[in-house]
Amino acid sequence: MKEKSINIPIRICSFAELPEKYQQLVESAKQQTQHAYAPYSNFRVGAAVLLNNGVVVGGSNQENAAYPSGLCAERVTVFAANAQYPEIPVRALAIAAFTNGAFLQKPIPPCGACRQVLLEVENRFGQDFEIILYGENEIMLIKRASDLLPIQFSQNNLNNC
Numbered sequence: 001m002k003e004k005s006i007n008i009p010i011r012i013c014s015f016a017e018l019p020e021k022y023q024q025l026v027e028s029a030k031q032q033t034q035h036a037y038a039p040y041s042n043f044r045v046g047a048a049v050l051l052n053n054g055v056v057v058g059g060s061n062q063e064n065a066a067y068p069s070g071l072c073a074e075r076v077t078v079f080a081a082n083a084q085y086p087e088i089p090v091r092a093l094a095i096a097a098f099t100n101g102a103f104l105q106k107p108i109p110p111c112g113a114c115r116q117v118l119l120e121v122e123n124r125f126g127q128d129f130e131i132i133l134y135g136e137n138e139i140m141l142i143k144r145a146s147d148l149l150p151i152q153f154s155q156n157n158l159n160n161c
Helices: 020-035 073-084 112-125 155-159
Strands: 010-013 044-051 056-060 090-099 130-134 139-142
Touching (some): 020 044, 020 056, 020 130, 044 073, 056 073, 073 112, 090 112
Parallel strands (some): 090 130
Antiparallel strands (some): 044 056
């Protein structure tokens, strides 16, 4: 039996330590939390992507009484970006969450379904993009979406059938 280890570097920083373009992206994600439709969970998530052409596209979670018909902020955002700018790769994605009248102190990661979608976006364009997970007390920077899903299902798996 062999054992493998997967190490994923995650940088932790404060808002002030972020480059200005990432500060603006985080602010956009934070603003998007106010557009969330979250009457059931009251857990508002906002996301914003910076595209290679400099355009920022935002989105928020959209709940539905008929679970699981809603959609997470990350998927709303990247799907909107891909629909509006189908040939433009993502450069970075910021995520923020707001509940009980405040932003979370620690960042939240994307769910498994969102991780799979983010991986597909990276693979689609053949370009890594950085993930910025916002929390009031700390921000996590993850170098590429594929780091969120190190053991991944992709087109390569389909080709091996």
